[in-house]
Amino acid sequence: MAYKMIKVPAGERVTADASGKLQVPDRPIIGFIEGDGIGPDITAASMRIWNRAVEKAYGGRRQIAWMELFAGEKANRVYGEELWLPGETVDAIREYLIAIKGPLTTPVGGGIRSLNVALRQELDLYVCLRPVRYFNGVPSPVKHPEKTDMVVFRENTEDIYAGIEWNAGTPEVKKVIEFLQNEMGVKKIRFPESSSIGIKPVSVEGSERLIRAALDYAIANNRRSVTLVHKGNIMKFTEGGFKNWGYDLVRREYAGRAAVAADCDWKAPEGQILVKDCICDAFLQQILTRPDEYDVIATMNLNGDYVSDALAACVGGIGIAPGANINYTTGHALFEATHGTAPKYAGLDKVNPSSLALSGEMLLRHLGWTEAADLVSRGIERAITDRVVTYDFARLMDGATEVGCSGFAEAVVERM
Ligand SMILES: NC(=O)C1=CN([C@@H]2O[C@H](COP(=O)(O)OP(=O)(O)OC[C@H]3O[C@@H](n4cnc5c(N)ncnc54)[C@H](OP(=O)(O)O)[C@@H]3O)[C@@H](O)[C@H]2O)C=CC1
Ligand SMILES: O=C(O)CCC(=O)C(=O)O
Numbered sequence: 276m277a278y279k280m281i282k283v284p285a286g287e288r289v290t291a292d293a294s295g296k297l298q299v300p301d302r303p304i305i306g307f308i309e310g311d312g313i314g315p316d317i318t319a320a321s322m323r324i325w326n327r328a329v330e331k332a333y334g335g336r337r338q339i340a341w342m343e344l345f346a347g348e349k350a351n352r353v354y355g356e357e358l359w360l361p362g363e364t365v366d367a368i369r370e371y372l373i374a375i376k377g378p379l380t381t382p383v384g385g386g387i388r389s390l391n392v393a394l395r396q397e398l399d400l401y402v403c404l405r406p407v408r409y410f411n412g413v414p415s416p417v418k419h420p421e422k423t424d425m426v427v428f429r430e431n432t433e434d435i436y437a438g439i440e441w442n443a444g445t446p447e448v449k450k451v452i453e454f455l456q457n458e459m460g461v462k463k464i465r466f467p468e469s470s471s472i473g474i475k476p477v478s479v480e481g482s483e484r485l486i487r488a489a490l491d492y493a494i495a496n497n498r499r500s501v502t503l504v505h506k507g508n509i510m511k512f513t514e515g516g517f518k519n520w521g522y523d524l525v526r527r528e529y530a531g532r533a534a535v536a537a538d539c540d541w542k543a544p545e546g547q548i549l550v551k552d553c554i555c556d557a558f559l560q561q562i563l564t565r566p567d568e569y570d571v572i573a574t575m576n577l578n579g580d581y582v583s584d585a586l587a588a589c590v591g592g593i594g595i596a597p598g599a600n601i602n603y604t605t606g607h608a609l610f611e612a613t614h615g616t617a618p619k620y621a622g623l624d625k626v627n628p629s630s631l632a633l634s635g636e637m638l639l640r641h642l643g644w645t646e647a648a649d650l651v652s653r654g655i656e657r658a659i660t661d662r663v664v665t666y667d668f669a670r671l672m673d674g675a676t677e678v679g680c681s682g683f684a685e686a687v688v689e690r691m
């Protein structure tokens with residue numbers, strides 16, 4: 276495909292077969308979006324780490340051909356018009372399959388809708404995968420951060436997060452409210468004249484494909500349990516549906532490999548995954564009090580957003596919380612940090628690049644480049660153990676050497 280502003284480097288496409296399995300050439304073209312706010316700082320630092328890890332692991336036999344894609348504020352500058360998410364950015368990820376992005380700004384209460392959510396929706400990246408593990412030496416607000424070892428599978432295309440809503444006082448919201456009151460017999464809208472309305476779609480298909488991905492991951496990685504996190508006592512047909520459809524799926528498709536807690540008195544037979552559920556408010560309490568009881572988590576979009584930041588806090592904060600948005604059927608994957616653009620730190624070469632760097636570690640592992648991935652995590656681990664850290668860790672550690680974002684990347688590279 277010919278692109279207007281995207282320069283395709285010398286290299287080859289990663290492709291996927293009909294089952295989503297990847298074929299990875301030695302010089303894969305991988306897209307990257309720099310991102311807004313701290314995006315340029317953490318992208319430059321992470322690139323240094325990823326490229327060095329690949330060079331060290333494969334001595335030039337393998338190399339990533341980076342292809343810059345544009346979104347957010349930079350897209351406006353590059354295209355010379357108001358264009359937040361150029362169509363060719365989405366097309367290029369569709370064509371080249373794998374990309375990584377920095378955070379993109381979403382204004383609150385008006386303005387453009389989230390570009391991050393738009394990318395997930397347009398590419399149907401239905402899993403937001405956020406592993407949460409503790410790196411030795413990272414300062415944490417909990418007593419036993421090493422007990423937190425969870426992998427969050429967050430549904431990424433549905434829920435109230437999809438942004439289907441109408442603003443108070445508009446003719447559109449009036450129409451929706453009148454429909455709800457007159458056609459659907461709704462009597463519970465407390466202030467109908469001044470309400471905004473949002474819609475929460477949660478489907479059987481959307482829930483099943485997410486929960487299936489979580490179960491397959493748990494089985495492939497010898498994990499102990501999958502917990503469905505929901506608020507189904509209150510939102511019976513959406514969040515409660517998610518839980519019920521999940522249990523139905525386990526009984527229908529995973530017999531002999533996974534067992535529903537209620538069917539086995541909370542003890543899965545030897546070699547099987549225990550599937551249980553937890554109401555989200557209680558879950559947010561238990562990740563602080565009993566984190567070792569949870570393992571793989573499957574949840575809906577908004578819960579997953581809250582849960583992943585809360586879990587990140589337990590193991591040192593969102594400065595070190597990686598993630599990926601994946602469609603396991605088509606093979607498309609867009610890796611990204613859990614955190615946002617942290618605008619007050621933009622351009623200061625200050626923040627922790629680990630969240631993006633570790634998202635790249637996930638990307639390398641996803642490509643099957645395990646040796647390079649291991650070097651990234653080893654370098655980060657060693658820098659932290661040596662107490663050479665960015666401000667977010669330094670302010671909580673005794674005897675730390677505080678370095679900037681690029682300085683941390685150098686410290687990682689030296690210790691690979
Ligand atoms: N996927 C994406 O692209 C996402 C985008 N966003 C967007 O980002 C913007 C800002 O959101 P906001 O709510 O401020 O959340 P942010 O995640 O951007 O920042 C909140 C706080 O988290 C800490 N933090 C974030 N990143 C790092 C890092 N790399 N190293 C160290 N500490 C870090 C800082 O804490 P402290 O102040 O304590 O130093 C920061 O003030 C919004 O427009 C939001 O919509 C938000 C989340 C995800
Ligand atoms: O899109 C955004 O601005 C925020 C997204 C977010 O917080 C997340 O996906 O974790």
Ligand SMILES: [Mg+2]
Nearest residue numbers: 580581584613
């Ligand atoms: Mg978030």
